[in-house]
Amino acid sequence: MPHDHHHDDHDHTEPPSDLELRVKALESLLVEKGLVNPETLNTIIETYEHKVGPRNGAHVIAKAWTDPEFKQALMTDATEAVASLGYCGRQGEHLKVVENTDDTHNLVVCTLCSCYPWTVLGLPPAWYKSAPYRSRAVSAPREVLSEFGTNLDEDKKIRVWDSTSEMRYLVLPQRPPGTEGWSESDLQALVSRNSMIGVELARAPEPADEASQ
Amino acid sequence: MKGGHDLGGQSGMGPINPEPESQEPVFHADWERRVFALTLATGMLGKWNIDESRHARERQDPLTYIENSYYENWLEGLETLLLDKGLLESDELAGKAITPDTGLSVKVPDPELASKILASVASSEREAHSEALFRVGDRVVVRASEGTGHTRAPRYVQGVSGIVSAVVGCHSFPDSNATGVHEGATLYRVSFQGEDLWGQTGANSEVLVDLWEPYLNAGES
Numbered sequence: 264m265p266h267d268h269h270h271d272d273h274d275h276t277e278p279p280s281d282l283e284l285r286v287k288a289l290e291s292l293l294v295e296k297g298l299v300n301p302e303t304l305n306t307i308i309e310t311y312e313h314k315v316g317p318r319n320g321a322h323v324i325a326k327a328w329t330d331p332e333f334k335q336a337l338m339t340d341a342t343e344a345v346a347s348l349g350y351c352g353r354q355g356e357h358l359k360v361v362e363n364t365d366d367t368h369n370l371v372v373c374t375l376c377s378c379y380p381w382t383v384l385g386l387p388p389a390w391y392k393s394a395p396y397r398s399r400a401v402s403a404p405r406e407v408l409s410e411f412g413t414n415l416d417e418d419k420k421i422r423v424w425d426s427t428s429e430m431r432y433l434v435l436p437q438r439p440p441g442t443e444g445w446s447e448s449d450l451q452a453l454v455s456r457n458s459m460i461g462v463e464l465a466r467a468p469e470p471a472d473e474a475s476q
Numbered sequence: 477m478k479g480g481h482d483l484g485g486q487s488g489m490g491p492i493n494p495e496p497e498s499q500e501p502v503f504h505a506d507w508e509r510r511v512f513a514l515t516l517a518t519g520m521l522g523k524w525n526i527d528e529s530r531h532a533r534e535r536q537d538p539l540t541y542i543e544n545s546y547y548e549n550w551l552e553g554l555e556t557l558l559l560d561k562g563l564l565e566s567d568e569l570a571g572k573a574i575t576p577d578t579g580l581s582v583k584v585p586d587p588e589l590a591s592k593i594l595a596s597v598a599s600s601e602r603e604a605h606s607e608a609l610f611r612v613g614d615r616v617v618v619r620a621s622e623g624t625g626h627t628r629a630p631r632y633v634q635g636v637s638g639i640v641s642a643v644v645g646c647h648s649f650p651d652s653n654a655t656g657v658h659e660g661a662t663l664y665r666v667s668f669q670g671e672d673l674w675g676q677t678g679a680n681s682e683v684l685v686d687l688w689e690p691y692l693n694a695g696e697s
Contacts, residue, residue, distance in 0.1 A: 289569070
């Protein structure tokens with residue numbers, strides 16, 4: 264049962280010791296042969312575990328909600344607009360932003376592997392790389408969305424973007440109602456990673472949030 | 477290639493069971509972290525490109541690919557590449573011997589250079605040598621894939637007709653890039669109606685797929 268294998272916690276947190284040993288042995292071998300600098304490994308991990316992540320994307324989205332000029336630039340050339348905020352690099356070379364509207368909802372997948380806009384979202388979550396999501400996002404998008412608790416009106420069209428080339432897609436969610444006058448930084452807190460993949464909507468403001476405005 | 481990786485439209489893979497976003501760590505075990513970093517670090521040696529790297533993971537036995545966890549497939553692909561490119565010997569990988577001098581001239585990035593590489597842009601755009609065959613609005617049909625090599629034409633669109641929604645430009649062609657031949661081909665964004673792919677269950681949905689010119693035939697409009 265493939266899904267059991269992918270989603271069994273045991274598989275992720277306590278891998279068979281031979282797998283751990285195999286990785287350790289490979290790392291030692293590559294270091295010993297001078298093919299890898301151990302400090303470089305730490306730099307790579309640090310970059311994707313702590314520096315590049317979905318907060319970058321939330322900044323982009325909140326700015327697009329509050330700055331019409333930026334939004335226009337983002338829709339015209341997302342790679343350049345996002346770079347103007349300092350976000351550029353690997354797996355973000357050819358970025359396109361797709362906008363949710365009253366009529367259309369966008370959803371991003373990579374059915375062939377795990378292509379994902381690293382520069383704005385960081386590394387993909389486990390479910391994005393899993394067989395259940397990759398298989399059904401294209402053929403049963405409404406069912407997939409409901410598994411994330413997202414239930415759209417039947418008459419809303421769903422547009423699924425399969426990342427088969429080096430183009431990377433980022434969803435611009437609709438700005439939640441009740442956020443008029445909110446600052447860019449307050450809005451950022453409503454932009455989840457999942458809303459920028461398209462499996463959820465941007466978060467609705469909590470009553471407490473509204474009171475603080 | 478009809479590998480286990482070509483998952484679009486398949487059934488029977490089970491529920492998604494996503495971890496809550498606020499609780500999911502970037503890596504679920506230390507070995508995953510190490511495999512990720514080793515893959516990126518050795519990729520910086522410049523001995524292979526992204527399509528060779530994908531193909532190394534995807535040409536495993538399809539059942540093994542499906543049963544493996546994500547980073548197990550990365551590990552499998554990485555070992556394959558290291559052997560194929562002569563950076564490691566199979567004896568070394570088996571822990572039997574170590575040949576310290578590989579005789580290979582590689583520049584091993586230090587942390588500073590690695591940071592620069594991660595923040596740099598590796599465009600897949602290539603110089604176009606011919607005009608695009610199709611225009612926006614043209615109807616096209618995806619060809620059945622041939623051979624056993626790498627391809628980025630998913631099975632679920634093969635034989636299906638769609639409409640060109642954008643001419644993206646000339647981009648590195650994965651099928652040849654995976655064999656180390658660096659040539660470009662015109663890349664299109666093709667729109668498929670859900671009904672054309674899945675019948676009635678696809679109603680009110682559309683799938684957009686990026687496809688290169690060699691994957692496409694002209695369709696009847």
